[in-house]
Amino acid sequence: MTVPTASLEAILHRHPVWRGAGLAPAARAVPSGHAALDRELPGGGWPAGALTELLCARHGVGELQLVMPALVALTRAEGRIAWLAPPHLPYAPALAAAGLRLEFLTVVRAPGRRDALWAAEQVLRAGACRGLLLWLPRAGYGELRRLAVAAEAGAAVVLVFRPPQAAQEASPAPLRLALEPDGAQLAVRILKRRGAQLAAPLRLTIPRPVHAVGGALLSPSRPRSAVARLCLA
Amino acid sequence: MAAAWALAPGLRTLPRDAVAETRALEAIATWAGQFTPRVSLEPPHAVLLEAEGSLRLFGGAAGLMARLRSGLEELGFDALAAAGPTARAALWLARGGTQSLEALPVEAIDAAPETLELLQRIGIRTLGELMRLPRAGVAARFGPSLLAALDRASGAAPEPRTFFMPPERFSATLELPAPASEAERVLFAARRLLAQMEGFLAARQAGVRRFTLGLLHRGRPPTLLDIGFSAPRRDVEHCLRLLRERLDRLPLVCPAEAIRLEASGLAPLVDAAPGLFGDPRSEAEGWERLTERLQARLGEARVHGLATHPEHRPERAWRATPAGGAAGAAEAPPGSRPLWLLEPPRRLEEGDFAVLAGPERIESGWWDGEDVARDYFIAARGGSLAWIFRAREGWFLHGWFA
Numbered sequence: 076m077t078v079p080t081a082s083l084e085a086i087l088h089r090h091p092v093w094r095g096a097g098l099a100p101a102a103r104a105v106p107s108g109h110a111a112l113d114r115e116l117p118g119g120g121w122p123a124g125a126l127t128e129l130l131c132a133r134h135g136v137g138e139l140q141l142v143m144p145a146l147v148a149l150t151r152a153e154g155r156i157a158w159l160a161p162p163h164l165p166y167a168p169a170l171a172a173a174g175l176r177l178e179f180l181t182v183v184r185a186p187g188r189r190d191a192l193w194a195a196e197q198v199l200r201a202g203a204c205r206g207l208l209l210w211l212p213r214a215g216y217g218e219l220r221r222l223a224v225a226a227e228a229g230a231a232v233v234l235v236f237r238p239p240q241a242a243q244e245a246s247p248a249p250l251r252l253a254l255e256p257d258g259a260q261l262a263v264r265i266l267k268r269r270g271a272q273l274a275a276p277l278r279l280t281i282p283r284p285v286h287a288v289g290g291a292l293l294s295p296s297r298p299r300s301a302v303a304r305l306c307l308a
Numbered sequence: 309m310a311a312a313w314a315l316a317p318g319l320r321t322l323p324r325d326a327v328a329e330t331r332a333l334e335a336i337a338t339w340a341g342q343f344t345p346r347v348s349l350e351p352p353h354a355v356l357l358e359a360e361g362s363l364r365l366f367g368g369a370a371g372l373m374a375r376l377r378s379g380l381e382e383l384g385f386d387a388l389a390a391a392g393p394t395a396r397a398a399l400w401l402a403r404g405g406t407q408s409l410e411a412l413p414v415e416a417i418d419a420a421p422e423t424l425e426l427l428q429r430i431g432i433r434t435l436g437e438l439m440r441l442p443r444a445g446v447a448a449r450f451g452p453s454l455l456a457a458l459d460r461a462s463g464a465a466p467e468p469r470t471f472f473m474p475p476e477r478f479s480a481t482l483e484l485p486a487p488a489s490e491a492e493r494v495l496f497a498a499r500r501l502l503a504q505m506e507g508f509l510a511a512r513q514a515g516v517r518r519f520t521l522g523l524l525h526r527g528r529p530p531t532l533l534d535i536g537f538s539a540p541r542r543d544v545e546h547c548l549r550l551l552r553e554r555l556d557r558l559p560l561v562c563p564a565e566a567i568r569l570e571a572s573g574l575a576p577l578v579d580a581a582p583g584l585f586g587d588p589r590s591e592a593e594g595w596e597r598l599t600e601r602l603q604a605r606l607g608e609a610r611v612h613g614l615a616t617h618p619e620h621r622p623e624r625a626w627r628a629t630p631a632g633g634a635a636g637a638a639e640a641p642p643g644s645r646p647l648w649l650l651e652p653p654r655r656l657e658e659g660d661f662a663v664l665a666g667p668e669r670i671e672s673g674w675w676d677g678e679d680v681a682r683d684y685f686i687a688a689r690g691g692s693l694a695w696i697f698r699a700r701e702g703w704f705l706h707g708w709f710a
Binding site for chain 1: 595597598599602605615627644648649650651664692693707
């Protein structure tokens with residue numbers, strides 16, 4: 076009598092058992108455009124239909140360049156992207172230069188936090204956007220939970236920009252990343268993902284207007300000696 | 309009246325308002341234009357629809373009657389509706405409340421009181437019994453007018469009617485039963501006017517691009533709520549949602565005594581048949597509706613698209629476009645531009661920036677009096693890259709390379 080043999084892998088595949096070592100397969104994801112990051116994200120990119128939190132202490136470290144390849148891909152596929160409660164004006168000439176199709180972008184300025192949360196929920200529930208970028212300086216767990224439920228109903232990539240202090244608070248977002256400048260690169264720490272924790276931060280090279288030499292930022296057009304220290308009084 | 313008061317001491321009486329009655333009839337006639345263009349008024353309390361040509365579209369007489377009944381209820385009227393082969397017959401049936409003309413009580417027909425008294429005395433109770441009397445005898449006893457009315461009801465004699473001409477623009481007012489200061493009560497009343505407007509628009513196969521709801525107060529100018537759409541609309545629920553967003557944010561300073569709905573800017577609205585396998589237009593339409601809702605609550609200027617603009621001054625090199633509108637042709641700027649632009653530039657009082665690249669000189673705008681002469685630099689602070697400039701007034705921060 077022969078017992079049909081099955082590989083361990085096949086058995087594990089047949090049963091919906093989540094294994095700690097692997098990454099949960101995300102149903103849908105939009106590749107981030109950074110190969111090193113995509114390898115570490117469940118589904119191989121920014122998850123669609125779920126919240127992603129990006130915690131960032133200050134402006135100008137490349138936080139938008141990090142998500143730009145995915146946004147470009149979305150607008151190329153004629154998907155609409157809403158910029159909700161941005162801290163500054165998204166500057167059209169730079170967005171166009173990055174390859175975004177401007178006709179698929181909409182800026183929504185919300186005067187208050189409650190307006191921003193309300194508008195985010197409307198955008199997600201309408202299901203007419205492929206991407207939502209949302210800036211929330213403060214948000215409670217319950218409010219984020221509401222957004223997460225609304226996000227699950229659709230297939231939009233939802234990127235929530237929050238301050239780094241938010242890392243101390245619980246969040247319903249399945250993916251949380253902390254962004255810090257690291258010389259000319261951007262250090263991305265994965266605080267939370269569906270899968271094993273990643274101890275070391277990823278160092279990503281993102282497009283910057285100046286090149287870097289030896290960890291210091293330097294202009295491509297000028298010799299190093301020309302870096303002036305400018306004190307503004 | 310005295311008897312009524314004796315029976316119900318708490319009875320409140322209101323004087324009859326003939327103008328309001330006519331207005332109500334016209335409102336119903338305007339709304340009913342969506343079922344047939346041949347609507348006529350029968351003052352003081354009836355509206356007649358010649359609907360033979362529309363029966364198939366609305367699923368037969370029963371289907372049409374059901375639509376009429378539910379629609380009138382939505383408008384806030386308690387109506388008796390009946391269908392008959394002629395206008396007069398339908399009117400009598402609605403009054404008498406019977407299914408057939410045969411069983412209709414004679415009180416329901418247009419006859420003088422003395423005629424009715426005489427009929428009662430000779431034992432004629434229903435229209436059927438009256439019709440079976442010899443014509444010559446009826447004419448001799450009751451005069452020719454009764455016979456003429458009977459002929460019009462049966463269709464033996466024609467009854468030409470003048471049809472109601474609906475107004476060119478929609479305007480309707482509704483008195484509230486009591487002054488309302490809660491959004492919910494105003495919305496409840498507004499639904500009736502919106503339903504009326506929907507009928508008015510359906511009759512023209514049109515939608516509106518803009519409508520105004522006025523809350524009329526006693527001794528104060530009205531509060532006006534102006535709602536605009538990106539495409540023509542007539543859907544009651546959608547209009548109501550937008551009104552709700554607006555009303556929720558509006559502090560009602562004093563209660564509304566009445567509301568008035570006005571619409572202009574009629575545009576043809578083609579009913580799109582839904583596609584079999586999902587409609588690519590439906591996502592675009594969902595988007596339009598979404599921006600309308602966002603604009604209704606946040607304000608129209610707060611929801612916009614982006615476009616580049618050929619202009620050297622950085623703060624003018626972009627344009628806010630109507631939400632969902634098409635953008636202009638993208639044009640590469642000469643130097644590096646930051647993804648975040650600060651509006652307005654922030655004066656740098658203190659802080660240290662390491663200048664990495666520049667200057668890029670921008671000198672422009674002498675023709676409109678807002679000329680700029682600036683040297684732009686890319687500078688680093690901490691790990692952030694900033695776009696700063698030096699002008700006559702000093703140093704300014706204008707953007708972040710995010």
